[in-house]
Amino acid sequence: MTSPLSPYMRIGAEQRLGSLRLDVSCELTDPWTVLFGPSGAGKSSLLRLIAGLPSHLGQPAAGQLIFRGQTLMDVGRGIWTPPAERGIGFVMQRPALFPHMDVAGNVGFGLRGVSGADRRRRALEMLSLFSAEPLARRKPKSLSGGERQRVALARALAPEPRMLLLDEPFTGLDAALKQSILANLIAWLGERQIPALYVSHDVVEAFETGADVIVLRDGAVEAQGPARMVLAEERERLLRRLDGPRADGRRWSGAGPFSEE
Amino acid sequence: MDRQALLLTLELAAVTTLILILIAIPLGYWLAYGRSRLRPLVEAVVALPLVLPPTVLGFYLLVVLGPRTAFGRGLTALFGHPLAFSFSGLVIGSVLYSLPFAVQPIAAGFGSVDEEIREAALLLSPSPAVVLSRVLLPLIRSSLLTAVVLAFTHTVGEFGVVLMIGGGIPGVTETLSISIYDQVQNFNYAEANHTALVLLSFSFVTLVLVYWRRASGRTEAAE
Numbered sequence: 412m413t414s415p416l417s418p419y420m421r422i423g424a425e426q427r428l429g430s431l432r433l434d435v436s437c438e439l440t441d442p443w444t445v446l447f448g449p450s451g452a453g454k455s456s457l458l459r460l461i462a463g464l465p466s467h468l469g470q471p472a473a474g475q476l477i478f479r480g481q482t483l484m485d486v487g488r489g490i491w492t493p494p495a496e497r498g499i500g501f502v503m504q505r506p507a508l509f510p511h512m513d514v515a516g517n518v519g520f521g522l523r524g525v526s527g528a529d530r531r532r533r534a535l536e537m538l539s540l541f542s543a544e545p546l547a548r549r550k551p552k553s554l555s556g557g558e559r560q561r562v563a564l565a566r567a568l569a570p571e572p573r574m575l576l577l578d579e580p581f582t583g584l585d586a587a588l589k590q591s592i593l594a595n596l597i598a599w600l601g602e603r604q605i606p607a608l609y610v611s612h613d614v615v616e617a618f619e620t621g622a623d624v625i626v627l628r629d630g631a632v633e634a635q636g637p638a639r640m641v642l643a644e645e646r647e648r649l650l651r652r653l654d655g656p657r658a659d660g661r662r663w664s665g666a667g668p669f670s671e672e
Numbered sequence: 673m674d675r676q677a678l679l680l681t682l683e684l685a686a687v688t689t690l691i692l693i694l695i696a697i698p699l700g701y702w703l704a705y706g707r708s709r710l711r712p713l714v715e716a717v718v719a720l721p722l723v724l725p726p727t728v729l730g731f732y733l734l735v736v737l738g739p740r741t742a743f744g745r746g747l748t749a750l751f752g753h754p755l756a757f758s759f760s761g762l763v764i765g766s767v768l769y770s771l772p773f774a775v776q777p778i779a780a781g782f783g784s785v786d787e788e789i790r791e792a793a794l795l796l797s798p799s800p801a802v803v804l805s806r807v808l809l810p811l812i813r814s815s816l817l818t819a820v821v822l823a824f825t826h827t828v829g830e831f832g833v834v835l836m837i838g839g840g841i842p843g844v845t846e847t848l849s850i851s852i853y854d855q856v857q858n859f860n861y862a863e864a865n866h867t868a869l870v871l872l873s874f875s876f877v878t879l880v881l882v883y884w885r886r887a888s889g890r891t892e893a894a895e
Contacts, residue, residue, distance in 0.1 A: 464791050464794070494795045500795070501795050503788055505788055507786065507788035508792075509789060509792070509793070509811075510789075510811070520793070520797075521797070567795075570796065
């Protein structure tokens with residue numbers, strides 16, 4: 412993916428959320444941006460703000476959210492676009508599938524102006540992207556955690572959102588599955604030029620996806636830039652952890668992911 | 673048993689339940705998800721019939737709907753007859769008196785829906801009405817059933833309000849519970865027993881069905 416010249420989203424927000432004060436100001440330019448930071452740094456709150464989901468802990472005291480020239484939120488001017496009108500897909504940490512609908516029903520839920528048969532066909536198409544087509548007739552309660560996440564992803568992508576937010580949706584999935592899902596997802600988004608903001612704790616993932624990284628700490632942007640620059644310290648720490656046990660020969664016999672460098 | 677009173681009671685309960693459900697769905701939604709500071713006040717108003725003597729409610733309705741107030745005179749002009757001592761007056765009284773029995777289960781049902789499921793629906797739906805009809809209402813159907821059953825059975829069993837506002841006019845405002853009262857007043861114990869037994873069986877069987885359905889729902893959810 413190549414970076415567009417101008418930012419597609421400008422975010423500025425001040426919001427008190429319990430003990431956390433979210434005070435964020437940044438621009439998103441890269442099609443695949445990773446939001447990185449410790450737990451409680453405000454990553455999920457920032458995603459919710461972009462999606463337009465209200466927080467029980469407080470509303471933004473000030474701020475603006477501009478997406479491709481359209482103001483989605485401006486506290487000063489009293490502008491607030493409802494979530495469904497933002498055209499932003501959101502995959503949360505928990506899949507939150509609709510339990511009374513089958514998988515195809517879940518995936519087709521967000522499609523507008525599409526008849527029944529076309530809705531199902533489109534749902535199957537989206538499911539096949541994540542090798543989940545055979546699950547179409549099953550109810551969410553019969554699915555494994557990984558299957559539910561793939562369905563949630565297909566559901567968020569089906570209406571072809573203008574942007575995708577991912578809040579650690581692959582936590583708990585095995586590495587191979589995660590890698591294959593991510594590869595399909597990035598390719599699909601790239602073909603359609605749909606940018607994504609992805610919350611992750613995984614340094615390797617940030618490097619692998621060649622992402623622009625925003626590091627959030629205590630509710631504020633600490634750093635922003637290419638993974639190689641912004642996460643250099645995290646990468647070193649990871650390498651030391653991987654090399655440490657191998658050096659004394661007790662646990663690791665294979666090479667770490669960065670051992671060739 | 674007084675057949676006329678039975679039919680009138682069933683008609684009153686059906687009309688009241690229908691109106692109550694139409695009111696309780698938006699009101700329950702607002703109580704469950706609204707953030708207004710007025711919420712505790714509205715909750716208190718909705719719950720008031722649970723603690724208020726029915727005669728108090730009946731008394732105020734009689735005054736408000738009667739010719740003593742401009743509102744009552746306006747309603748008389750609108751309907752062509754005074755609402756007190758009429759079937760329409762009974763419906764108004766029953767709706768107010770059974771309001772918490774319809775609103776509270778529905779509000780609790782909305783409140784029990786996983787917040788993330790509701791948010792996922794809000795993100796994908798073209799309107800809150802679609803979220804309501806395709807996601808929330810199907811998910812709270814057991815709460816809806818509870819509300820329907822409680823509103824219906826509570827209306828069938830009410831006495832104080834219908835007596836105050838309706839006066840127990842045979843064929844017009846005399847319901848089964850008033851009919852029992854009249855039968856006892858007339859020392860017609862056999863007939864009163866017959867009517868009471870019908871009401872007791874109806875209420876008991878209905879509640880058993882509701883609890884049985886709820887228990888099987890829990891088993892299904894646990895599987």
